[in-house]
Structure formats: structure tokens, C-alpha cells
Amino acid sequence: MRARDLAVPLPTVSRSTRVVEAARILAQQDLPGLVVVDDSGRPLTVLAGTDVLAMAVPRYCINDPALARVVDEAAADVFAHQLGDATVAQALPERYRELPVVDDDATALEIAALMARSRTPLVAVVDDSGALVGGITLDALLERVLAP
Amino acid sequence: MTTLAWVAVAIFTVAYVLIATEKIHRVKVALGGAVLMLLVGATNADEAFFSPEAGIDWNVLFLLLGMMLIVGVLKRTGIFEYVAIWAVKRARGKPFRVMVILVVVTAVASAALDNVTTVLLIAPVTFLVCERLGVAVAPYLIAEAMASNIGGTATLVGDPPNIIIASRADLTYGDFLVHLAPLVVVLMVVFVGLCRVLFRKAFVYRPERVEAIMALDEKEAIRDRRLLVVGLVVLVGVTVAFVLHSVLHLEPSVVALVGGLVLMAASRLDPEDVAREVEWPTLIFFAGLFVMVGALVNTGAIDTVATSAADAAEGRLAWASVGLLWGSAAISGVVDNIPYVATMSPVVAELVAAEGGGEQARSLWWALALGADLGGNATAVGASANVVVLGLAEKAGYKIGFWGFTKYGLVVAFVTIALSTPYVVLRYFVLA
Numbered sequence: 001m002r003a004r005d006l007a008v009p010l011p012t013v014s015r016s017t018r019v020v021e022a023a024r025i026l027a028q029q030d031l032p033g034l035v036v037v038d039d040s041g042r043p044l045t046v047l048a049g050t051d052v053l054a055m056a057v058p059r060y061c062i063n064d065p066a067l068a069r070v071v072d073e074a075a076a077d078v079f080a081h082q083l084g085d086a087t088v089a090q091a092l093p094e095r096y097r098e099l100p101v102v103d104d105d106a107t108a109l110e111i112a113a114l115m116a117r118s119r120t121p122l123v124a125v126v127d128d129s130g131a132l133v134g135g136i137t138l139d140a141l142l143e144r145v146l147a148p
Numbered sequence: 149m150t151t152l153a154w155v156a157v158a159i160f161t162v163a164y165v166l167i168a169t170e171k172i173h174r175v176k177v178a179l180g181g182a183v184l185m186l187l188v189g190a191t192n193a194d195e196a197f198f199s200p201e202a203g204i205d206w207n208v209l210f211l212l213l214g215m216m217l218i219v220g221v222l223k224r225t226g227i228f229e230y231v232a233i234w235a236v237k238r239a240r241g242k243p244f245r246v247m248v249i250l251v252v253v254t255a256v257a258s259a260a261l262d263n264v265t266t267v268l269l270i271a272p273v274t275f276l277v278c279e280r281l282g283v284a285v286a287p288y289l290i291a292e293a294m295a296s297n298i299g300g301t302a303t304l305v306g307d308p309p310n311i312i313i314a315s316r317a318d319l320t321y322g323d324f325l326v327h328l329a330p331l332v333v334v335l336m337v338v339f340v341g342l343c344r345v346l347f348r349k350a351f352v353y354r355p356e357r358v359e360a361i362m363a364l365d366e367k368e369a370i371r372d373r374r375l376l377v378v379g380l381v382v383l384v385g386v387t388v389a390f391v392l393h394s395v396l397h398l399e400p401s402v403v404a405l406v407g408g409l410v411l412m413a414a415s416r417l418d419p420e421d422v423a424r425e426v427e428w429p430t431l432i433f434f435a436g437l438f439v440m441v442g443a444l445v446n447t448g449a450i451d452t453v454a455t456s457a458a459d460a461a462e463g464r465l466a467w468a469s470v471g472l473l474w475g476s477a478a479i480s481g482v483v484d485n486i487p488y489v490a491t492m493s494p495v496v497a498e499l500v501a502a503e504g505g506g507e508q509a510r511s512l513w514w515a516l517a518l519g520a521d522l523g524g525n526a527t528a529v530g531a532s533a534n535v536v537v538l539g540l541a542e543k544a545g546y547k548i549g550f551w552g553f554t555k556y557g558l559v560v561a562f563v564t565i566a567l568s569t570p571y572v573v574l575r576y577f578v579l580a
Contacts, residue, residue, distance in 0.1 A: 058279070059544050060272035066226035069278050069368035070233055075280075075360065 003085050003111060004104035006135030007125040015046065022088055023052045023080070033123035036088055043124035043132050046100045047088055055091040056080040057133045067092040101126055104133050106116060108130055108145050153447035158192040160440055160449075164491075165323035168483040170481040175429045177264040178436025190443035201494070202319025202442035204435050205371035207315040207401040208308075212262075212431060215305055218383060219265045220425025221415045224545060226369035228257065232273040241350040241358030243283050247291055248340050252276060254292045255299025255336050259306045259329075260387065262531040271540045280360040283497040286541060286548050287350035291343050293537040293553075295527045295562050297341055300533075301521040302332035304390065305402060309489035314400065315501070316493040317513045321390035321400060327514050332570050335522075336562050342563060344378040346556050375415055382411040437490050445494050465508055468499070469515040470569055476519025477565045481526030481557075489520050513574035518568045526561035528553035 009022035012035045018123050022034055026049050033048040057079060068076075100120040103109055104127050111123055121138040144148060157234040164183035167174045185191050195202045211337075232253055239245035250270065258266035270292050300306035304314045313319065370376055386407035386565035390400055412422050444450045461468035479488050496512050503509035524531030528538055528550045534557070541548050 058275065064229065064272040066229040066369040066371070067272055069285060069371070070227075070229060070364050070366055071276070072363040075363065094292040 001103065001108050002134060002137050003102050003106040003125045003136065006098070006108070006111070006136045006140060008136075009103065010035060010122075010135035010142070012043075012132065013088050014038070014040075015044070015087065015090045015092075019052055019055050019086045019088060019091050020083045022091070023056070023074070023083070026052060032137055035122065035124040035132065036092070037132060041132055042066075042130050043099075043101050043126060044056070044119050045092060046124065047055060048120055049091060051091045051093060055086055056083050100124060102136075103128075108126065108141065111141060115141070127143075149209055149450060149452050150447060152188070152190055153449045153452070155188050156185060156443045156447045157449050159184050159188070160444055162276070163440060164483075164487060167487055173270060174484075174564045175295060175433045175436070177432045179558050180436075180441065181440035183434040185440055186237065189445050190407045191439060195446055196439045196442060199442065200578070202445040204438040204442075205312070205315050205504065206312060207399055208311050208438075209431055209434055210401040211305070211311055211404045212308070212434065213314075213426060214386075214401065214406070214408040215262060216426040217408030218379075218386065218464055219421060220422045220457060221411045222261075222376070222379045222383065223265070223269060223425070224417070225379045226301055226371060227376055227379070227400070228269040229273055229369035230366045230563065233364050233369065234275070237276050237366070239360055239365065239432045240283060241353070241361045242440075243281060243353055243560050244344060246277060247288055247343055247347065247351075250277075251291050251295035252336070253341065254295040254330075258296040258299040259534075262356070263307055263531065264536050266296045266299075267293055267537050268534045269445045269536060270299070271460075272329065273348075276364075277361065280357060281355050282357050283348050283352055284533035284546075285544075286546050286552065289537045289541050289546075290548065290553055291347065293531070293533045294337070294557065295339065296426075296533045297521060297524045297531050298332060298335050298404040298564065300400070301335075301518065302329040305404070306487065309485050310517055311400075312486070312489050312493055313513055313517050316497055318509070319379075319510075319513060320393040322393060324392070324517075328517060329569060331518075334571075335567060335578075338563065342560060346559060363387035373418075379411065382407050382414070400529075434486070434490075437487055441494065446489070450494045451498065454495045454502075457495060458499050458502040461503070465503055465511070468572055469576065472496070472512055473568060473572060474516040474565060475517040476516055477523030477561060478528065480520045480523035480531045481510045481561060484519040484529075485524050489516065492520075493515055508576050508580060511572055514576075515572055518572070519565065522568065523561055525557050525564070526559055530557065530561075541563060 010031065011025050014037060025034060033046050036047050038044050040089045098116060098118045100118050100123040102114060102123055102125055103127050114123055114137060115121065119134065123136050125133045125136060127133050157182055163177050168175045184247065186196065191202065197203055204310040230252065235249040235253055236246050239249050252265055254270050271289060274288050274292065277284055278288055303322045304310050310324060371477050386403055389398060391395060412419055496516055500509045500512055530536050534553060538548050538553060
């Protein structure tokens with residue numbers, strides 16, 4: 001089993017995509033993250049669902065868990081409203097993680113090791129020319145390797 | 149002065165400039181400077197590690213370490229969030245009242261703990277409260293940084309310069325309470341009045357927002373009641389032990405360290421986790437700084453400065469106090485007050501000794517503390533608390549900028565120093 005057998009076409013975003021838009025795609029298509037591509041369609045990195053959350057949650061609640069607790073239920077329900085016009089570029093972590101990209105001939109073990117090491121629930125698969133072939137989600141990978 | 153003394157002065161000057169301009173990280177500079185002093189023979193291992201006058205002041209280091217451990221546990225209790233939100237709710241959403249409450253909470257907390265910790269704890273609450281009130285957060289953050297610098301002046305542990313002064317001058321926690329705390333109370337009252345004027349544009353009352361503040365549930369901030377009780381018992385115990393120095397004869401460093409270790413054990417938290425809260429780089433910075441200053445003492449450079457200062461001050465002690473107050477304020481406004489006070493302490497110690505060491509001579513110590521602590525408010529880089537607040541604001545998307553802080557800081561520093569001047573003159577000279 002190689003990466004090309006596991007990869008499926010997944011929606012991508014660019015650095016200038018609005019975070020709200022990215023969040024909507026994540027929610028609608030039940031994805032753990034999105035591949036961020038440059039203008040020529042090559043994968044730059046992966047935007048994890050938690051990166052989107054970190055953007056939506058007020059920083060003081062991330063730094064101080066006690067403050068997240070004191071907010072009342074009504075206000076807590078609408079925390080995501082402050083995403084505004086923030087872009088994917090702003091949501092990406094300051095320090096880039098190891099690029100979660102594999103060649104299309106990578107084995108399942110290689111992919112799993114990369115996911116575990118980079119703590120990314122999604123890896124992008126590229127062909128020899130570096131063009132995006134598709135993505136492999138954590139769910140899909142587990143399903144295949146655990147299949148009897 | 150000997151050639152070696154000049155070499156030591158040169159090394160020190162370069163290091164001081166590098167620290168002030170922040171071209172190189174201050175820990176690297178302090179350690180590098182200390183190593184150079186050792187290599188050129190301006191000091192040696194015996195002096196650097198074991199001399200009470202010319203070496204690392206372990207009292208200061210262990211007092212800081214102990215307090216950092218205590219804070220490391222206390223900040224997990226949620227007590228700051230609880231008190232701040234409880235108090236803000238009492239202000240019923242009136243912006244000026246909210247600011248008064250936040251600055252008073254900050255000042256009191258920063259008298260008991262250090263300034264940077266206090267602003268780190270109060271800033272997140274401030275973001276939340278201001279967002280709920282729909283008011284600009286920057287004025288509140290600026291006022292809190294200043295309140296922490298003023299409040300920290302009141303006690304021995306409130307501001308690192310005070311810790312250095314206490315150790316070098318053999319002053320007790322009680323001395324600080326008697327000599328500085330009363331003035332700080334007055335300064336806080338005046339500061340609150342200044343806030344009303346300086347930040348008048350920030351007080352936009354929105355009645356419809358009040359409900360959003362009242363809906364906050366401060367009780368949720370406290371999750372672990374046992375941790376809270378243990379934390380508060382240790383903090384109160386440590387403070388009482390500080391105050392009872394004359395009875396218990398325990399050095400503040402011993403009290404803080406025992407308090408920190410007891411709290412760490414009693415909290416049942418992972419010790420490694422708590423130890424991560426200790427700002428080890430800051431402690432190393434202090435150690436390097438003490439070795440450098442020690443080299444100046446060793447080579448006689450400090451002696452030379454102190455002798456000429458003593459000559460100039462002879463018979464004019466009141467003027468010397470006032471001069472030290474304003475001079476310290478001016479310098480601390482521009483450079484970090486920790487290296488400044490570390491350098492000045494041996495000079496002031498000799499001056500005080502030369503003047504007989506009485507109450508009037510000791511006014512120099514209070515002038516140094518007031519100048520260094522309150523002068524830190526003058527500019528955005530004058531005190532660590534200011535730098536931290538500006539950093540937090542920027543991360544949250546509110547850029548305050550150097551002048552955004554300094555235009556208020558200059559006023560506050562000037563007024564507080566101007567009020568401290570008659571205090572020093574009247575208390576120690578005219579009415580003495």
C-alpha cells in the first residue's frame with residue numbers, strides 16, 4: 001500500500017483564504033485539517049482544525065484557562081464570531097511544523113510516522129514534480145491499516 | 149585608580165550599554181561580562197561566589213527563587229481571576245470605576261508579589277473585561293503597568309530593586325512598610341486621580357454592556373479549593389514571617405525559599421512543572437550582574453566614585469537625597485532599574501556609612517528605591533512590567549507603541565517623584 005493508493009482529492013485553501021471560509025469547509029466536509037497551497041498549487045503546509053480554533057478563541061482564554069471558565073454560556077456559545085476577516089496566513093502557527101507532505105510512493109508506515117511526529121491529522125501527497133495529488137486523513141489511514 | 153580598575157570599568161560600561169540597548173540578550177551580556185572580569189583578574193572565584201560585599205548576593209537570588217516558586221503555584225489557583233472579576237462586577241460596568249478597581253488590585257498584588265507576575269495575571273482579565281465593556285483595552289493595560297510599579301515600591305519583595313537594596317543595606321520588610329508604604333498609599337490615590345484625567349477618553353459608559361459583565365461567573369475561576377487554601381496559607385505565612393523578621397531572625401531569602409518549597413510539596417503538583425515557572429534566565433542575569441559589580445568593588449572603582457560622592461554630599465545630605473531621587477528616576481526611566489540599583493547599591497552603602505549610618509543617612513536608600521522604582525514608569529522600556537504589557541497588547545492585536553506609553557508615563561513618573569521629594573525632605577530632614 002502506497003500513498004497514491006490512499007490519497008483522495010481534498011479541498012485546499014491558500015494563505016489568503018479567510019479563516020471563516022476554511023472553518024466552514026472543515027465543518028461541512030468533516031475534515032481534521034486543510035492543505036494550504038501556493039499560487040501554483042503546491043502544498044505549503046497543513047492548516048489543522050486546532051489552528052482555526054486558536055484563531056477563534058480569544059487569546060486570554062488560551063493563556064488562562066480559568067478565564068474560559070468564567071464566561072457565561074450565552075457568550076461562550078458565540079465565541080467564533082470574532083474571526084472577522086482573519087486569513088489562513090494569520091492562523092498558521094508562528095513556528096512551522098515539519099512539512100506534512102509525502103511522495104506518492106510513501107508507505108503507510110512512513111505516513112503514520114510523519115503524522116505522529118508532526119502531530120498533524122492530515123498529510124498532503126505530491127507527485128515527482130511536487131504537484132498535489134491529494135491528501136490522507138488520520139481517519140482514512142487508520143481505517144486502512146486496521147482493516148482485517 | 150589602577151589599570152585593572154579601568155579595565156573593569158571598561159568591561160562594565162560596554163556590558164551596561166549592551167544591556168541598555170538590548171542589542172544582545174541581557175543574560176549573555178551579564179554572563180559574558182562576569183567571565184571577562186574573572187579572566188582579567190578583576191575578581192576571582194573566592195570573591196565572586198563567597199564575598200558578601202563583592203560577590204553574588206545569594207540572598208537576592210534565593211528570595212527571587214522562593215517567590216517565583218510561590219507564584220508558580222498561586223497562579224494556578226484562579227484567585228487573581230476570581231478577585232479581579234468579583235471586584236469589577238462591583239463597579240457595575242462603569243469604566244472609570246473598573247479602572248480604579250483594576251489598578252488597586254494590581255497595586256496590592258504587586259506589593260505582595262513581583263510586578264511582572266502581577267501584570268501577567270491581571271492582563272488577561274483586563275482583555276476579557278474591556279471586550280465585554282466595549283472599551284479600548286490599551287489605557288487599562290498602561291494604567292495597570294504603572295500601578296504595579298507604584299504598588300511594588302511599597303514592600304521589600306514588591307520590586308527587584310527593593311530586594312537588592314534590602315540585602316545590601318540590611319533593611320527589613322518592616323522597614324519598607326514603615327518608610328515607603330505610607331507614601332505609596334498617597335501616591336496611589338494621586339495616581340487614580342491622574343488616571344481620571346489622562347485616560348478620560350477611555351471611559352465610555354455603555355449601559356447595555358453592563359449585563360455582559362454581570363453574567364461572568366467568577367466562582368468558576370477556582371477549580372481546586374484545596375490548592376487555593378494551601379496557597380493562601382503559605383502566602384500569608386511567608387508575609388507574616390517577613391514582617392516578624394526582628395522576632396524570628398529569619399532572612400527573607402530563607403523565608404521565601406522555605407515557603408516556596410513547602411507550597412510545592414503541599415500543592416501536590418508536579419515539582420518539575422512548578423520549577424518551570426521559575427525564570428531561570430533572570431536568576432542567571434542577576435548572578436552575572438553581581439559578579440560584574442563585585443569586580444568594580446574589588447578593584448576599587450566603586451570606592452573612588454563613592455569617595456567623591458561622599459565629598460560632594462558632605463554637609464548637604466538632604467540635597468544628596470533629593471539628587472539621588474531624581475537622578476535615579478531619570479536613569480531608571482531609560483535603562484532597566486535592576487542593573488542600575490545593583491551598581492548604585494555599593495556606592496550608596498559607602499555613602500551611608502560615611503555619613504554615620506543614622507536615620508538621615510539611610511534616607512539615601514529610600515531615595516534610591518523611590519527613584520528607581522517610580523522612575524521606571526517614565527518610558528515604555530523603563531520597567532519590565534511596561535515591556536511585558538506592551539508585548540501582551542501587541543500579541544492580542546492592540547499596538548500601544550513606545551510613545552503610546554511614554555506620553556502618559558512621563559507625567560506619572562514626574563508627579564510621583566515630585567511628591568516623593570517633599571516626603572523625603574520633610575520626613576528625614578525638616579521634621580526629623
